[in-house]
Amino acid sequence: MLEVRWGTSGLLTPRRSITAGAVALALTGLWFYTRPAGADGAVAKLAAEGNVEALGKIARGSDDARAMRAASALGTLAKDPRTGGILLSLLKDSRPPVRERVVLSIAKTPVPRQHAKIVMDVLRSDPSPAVRAAAAEALGQMKAVEAVPVLADALSDQDIVYDRSRVALKNIMGVIPGFSERDSPARRQKMARYYRTFHFNYGRAIQDWQALNEQQPPPQEHKP
Numbered sequence: 001m002l003e004v005r006w007g008t009s010g011l012l013t014p015r016r017s018i019t020a021g022a023v024a025l026a027l028t029g030l031w032f033y034t035r036p037a038g039a040d041g042a043v044a045k046l047a048a049e050g051n052v053e054a055l056g057k058i059a060r061g062s063d064d065a066r067a068m069r070a071a072s073a074l075g076t077l078a079k080d081p082r083t084g085g086i087l088l089s090l091l092k093d094s095r096p097p098v099r100e101r102v103v104l105s106i107a108k109t110p111v112p113r114q115h116a117k118i119v120m121d122v123l124r125s126d127p128s129p130a131v132r133a134a135a136a137e138a139l140g141q142m143k144a145v146e147a148v149p150v151l152a153d154a155l156s157d158q159d160i161v162y163d164r165s166r167v168a169l170k171n172i173m174g175v176i177p178g179f180s181e182r183d184s185p186a187r188r189q190k191m192a193r194y195y196r197t198f199h200f201n202y203g204r205a206i207q208d209w210q211a212l213n214e215q216q217p218p219p220q221e222h223k224p
Contacts (some may be wrong), residue, residue, distance in 0.1 A: 003084065006131035040069060047073040056086040059098060067098050075105030084109050103131060107138035116144035123150055123161075132157060133164040140168025145206050148172060148199040152192040162188065169195055173206070 042110070043066065046054045055077070059071035071090060077083050087109070090102045103122055106115050118138065123135035138156055139147040151172075154165040162183075173195070 003207040016216060017215045042066075042071050043069045046070075047076055050077055050080060052077050052080050052082050052086060055091070059086075059090055059102075060093070061177075062067050064097070067093075067095065068101055071101035071105060075101070075108045078105060078108035079110050084115070091122065092164070096126075096131050097132045099126065099128065100134040103134040103138050107141040112138075116142055116147055120144075120147050120150045123147075123154055129160050130156045133160045136161060136164040138173040141166070143172050145172055145199070147202050148203055149196055150206050152195040152199070154194045155188045156185065166191075173202075178211070179189060 012014075043055065043058065046058075052074060055070045055074050059067045059074065061067055061070075072089075074083055074087055074090075082105075087102050087106050091099060093099055093102070099122075103119060106119060107114060109115065119135050119138050119142070123132050123139065126132050126135065132154065136151060139151060148169065151165045152167050154161050156162075157165070
């Protein structure tokens with residue numbers, strides 16, 4: 001038995017006894033908490049190495065938890081030109097949690113709007129509400145103006161999709177819509193009509209403006 005006393009200003013508090021076994025158990029728990037998990041560590045190592053092929057293989061594997069982590073890790077390597085094709089192929093995965101992470105990773109690629117049509121199809125047709133919600137979020141991150149009508153349609157979807165779609169619409173069109181999570185179906189339909197009209201009137205101009213900004217060369221540094 002290990003006996004420990006604590007005191008302040010020379011006054012001892014009541015004795016507290018800690019068994020050696022308890023100390024060992026606490027240290028073991030601390031090690032377990034702070035150590036990198038085996039699967040997490042392996043995926044993190046591959047991501048640090050930039051090994052997109054190995055991550056893609058794990059994402060297609062039968063271990064669901066590792067597949068989800070690998071799909072998210074691919075998003076950190078989205079600038080690698082090999083990553084886009086791997087992510088697009090993973091959209092056919094049968095597991096919704098994997099597809100959800102894949103869609104969000106696609107939004108991190110260097111030219112995400114090139115994939116907007118594919119993500120719009122996911123928003124329209126994926127059977128999982130969580131995946132559709134992720135697609136709406138990704139389109140908002142892409143600022144894909146062409147997706148506004150599809151996002152407007154998604155306002156009549158389940159709450160999780162509705163919530164992400166209204167945020168995406170605000171991100172794309174730059175309008176504070178006054179939505180509420182508790183909006184009635186009738187109000188959701190009305191807001192969808194407003195956004196379709198707004199897109200019809202201003203969407204092309206915003207797309208042209210985006211294209212102009214994308215074509216603008218980076219500013220040159222002025223040397224003294």
